[in-house]
Amino acid sequence: MNSPDDTHESRRCPGCHADLPRSDWPGETKYNASPECLEVAGQLLGYEIEHAVELGYLxxxxxxxxxxQHVSPQQPPIGPVFALNGLYMYLERGSGNLDVRTAHSIMANSYDDWPVLTPPSTVGRLTAYDVLNAGSVQDVEAALITWADQVWQSWPAADQELIRKxxxxxxxxxxxxx
Structure with a gap:
């Protein structure tokens, strides 16, 4: 994928609002994301795998x-709740991968009246593209944590409190x- 600075035609992601060069990556309805942004997300996953020792905990x-950051109106309400639950557990409660996945399993098996959450118009300044292109592995690590914090902080206080409760x-x- 080319950088957004190239002169190629670009497409704006409806979720994170990143302007990314057009690609032939297939679209998906699970996320409110452009195909280009989904491609970046896949590249970020690949980078994480390449540097699993340093980044696997994230x-x-x-x-x-x-x-x-990419909540779709067609998505079941449990999706945004779980995403925000994971951000809350990591950022405010210090929980890691296994604790968050276990929490998702416990929640899915013990509750079914999920609130419908509407994302704010801007869900953080940073995007997956910014994280992917942050620089060294340590820079990517720091950018990923900052990105997650920005996304969590951008949601309304009432939604954050609902997720906490x-x-x-x-x-x-x-x-x-x-």
């Missing part, structure tokens, strides 16, 4: 940041690290 955080009510405290 795998779920990457998934949740992208999911919370749902998580605390449904997830055993042993899955929180702080």
């Amino acid at each position: 795998h779920q955080l990457r998934i949740d940041a992208y999911g919370a 749902l998580t605390i009510a449904l997830v055993p405290p042993r899955h929180f690290r702080r």
